[in-house]
Amino acid sequence: MKISRNPDRRRFLRTAAGVAAIPAASCTRAGRRWRFLTDEQADTIGAICDQIIPPDQDPGAVSAGVVHFIDRQLKGHYAYLQDAYIKGVVEIEQAAQEKFGKRFSALASEQQLDLLREREKTAFFRMIADHAMQGFYGDPRHGGNRDFASWKMMGIPNPPVRGRQQHDLTKS
């Protein structure tokens, strides 16, 4: 299966293009979609995460916002892992070029899996898999699990029961 045939990913790329053209109000640096990552790095990380948590009848990592989650954390809680991400992405892109002559995100799914399986035991893969899970299954406030995608998939009620303070009707 070609990545470009994946509807979730296409939708995501379309949104990405739109945002790049019209600077988002919430973005301090106009035209920058990411807080830390470059578009290329985000593209590679997205492709890896979509193999770790692939879209099926339920959304996959990318459409649930996992790359946004990772990007945010790289400017926050996981700032100390910036180098590890940059090096890991460089390494896997080199391997993609050497073995298949293309960017990782442009490879066929089987080719991507090939490269990932070889790296399953590496610190980089384990790190990105952990972070993909944290983003995908965690609270949407951190940028992942958009629209409670994973919680719906697991049958957790949505919206979840919340403290009475959060249902203060005088404020809504």
Add this chain to the structure above:
Amino acid sequence: MSAAFRSNETVDFAVVGSGAAGGVVAKELALAGFTVVVLEQGPHMQAKDFKHDEFGVLFQSALTNNPKTQPVTYREKEGDKAEIRDAVNYCRMVGGGSVHFTANYWRFHEVDFEERSRWGAVPGASLADWPIRYRDLEPYYAKAEYDLGVSGLAGANPFDPPRSKPYPMPPLPVKSSGVIFERATRKLGLHPFPAPMAILSQPYKGRLACQHCGFCNSFGCEFGSKSSTLAAAIPAALKSGRCELRAECYVRKVEIDAGGRANGVIYFDKQRREVFQKARAVVLCANGAETPRLLLMSTSNRFPNGLANSSGLVGRNLMFDAGAIACGVFEHPLNEHKSVQVTRLIHDYYDSDPKRGFFGGGGIDARSQAYPVVFALFGLPMDAPRWGVEYKKMLADYFPRTMMLLAHTTCLAQETNSITLDPDVKDAWGLPAMRVTFSWHEDDLKTLRYFEKRMLEIFDAAKPRRAWSYPPGFDLLPSRHLMGTCRMGNDPKTSVVNADNRAHDVANLFIVDGSSLVTSGRQQPTATIQALAYRAADRMAAMARRGGI
């Protein structure tokens, strides 16, 4: 109205730490008419500040001690070099561990106070009897249950020790895991009973009953239905007008006057300015890990090895949280993510049994397995795929259908397991980091293996699609139960505090928290810590009234 004191004003009591014990001590002393300043290093959050944010709470230390600012080092045995590792986990805020605990509220049994005389010595361990017995604490267990609000069913557990009163309210409604567990254990001739929980099953003293949102373990309750000291004790302390709570104040030393008496504490306030608060007596309630650290940091000419440490036992006999895990996945959804974690348990294997050939016992409870992120990372059987299409399918299938059995088991005290000061690593305030030295006693590990088998038997009887267990010893660090490091006893050579929680070496210094525990019970130490806190506060008040402090 909350009181406000100047630091050069001498208050009756300075209480360090506002957790399970500290919140109770502060309230009891203030209501008994004494002036109290409570110093708590963490923030004063309220129910409305708590969120269902698993990443924040479990991965970013939103509520707990933060390894980035307060690193902990760990080594297995004395002589090794300790490395930075998350070995100790506690809730760092007003209310302490009572805010984020699962709220299992087990009284210790009679045997827990006298195991040394009933069982005999255990090689390599410093097993000892307590200086008090269950009957001495019983009225205070009852007081804690009524004052704070505990749900449960008296008489349902045939192994329960005697009690003077039933629980103040009925148990919480049973969950799927509880029903499955109850049927299976009955089939095996065991005696399941409704879990006693420090969570309200009914409105109580102006607080809401549980709304079954499912986020108890590790989270703060958004409804104030968990009977934390934040919800159930500290408001009354502040209302008395005699208690001032100073949050984000980190105590670094207990000061001693020329006569060897404590005369106050030195702390860093929120702006990291040093403040000296004068007090007639000091009560340490900073938990089983931070209390010994603070005593070891409180050196002086008179006490060069740390305060209250003439026995050399401050920090020693550290006992941790021991538990074994088995999981089962069932045909139908159990939806265990809802409501309180635990609704049924057994105490059939509580006592040590010579026939087993080793010391140790425990209880087994039935509960939800994990929140979504932790489930995704660790929830599936060890041989399951870790990522990809099959993994994702399996997760969606397993999450709503999985339940867990958790055995809570003894941890033997050993003098070589300790909290000390790290010689190299410092925290963000420049204080020596906590160094943990800990390894399990072989009987603790044998107990875990024994319980692993018992849990798999229960699953056999419950007939899940599949059951699995984790190797005993899996996932035991960081520890969440911190006990034993200032043990209570009659002999000043073999203990740090006396039967009234008063330091043997310093007449006006009291230590009331997990560090006083002589044995670990079968974990779930909080009911006992709080019963001790009610009792110690009674004693302190009586002594103070007689002018004995």
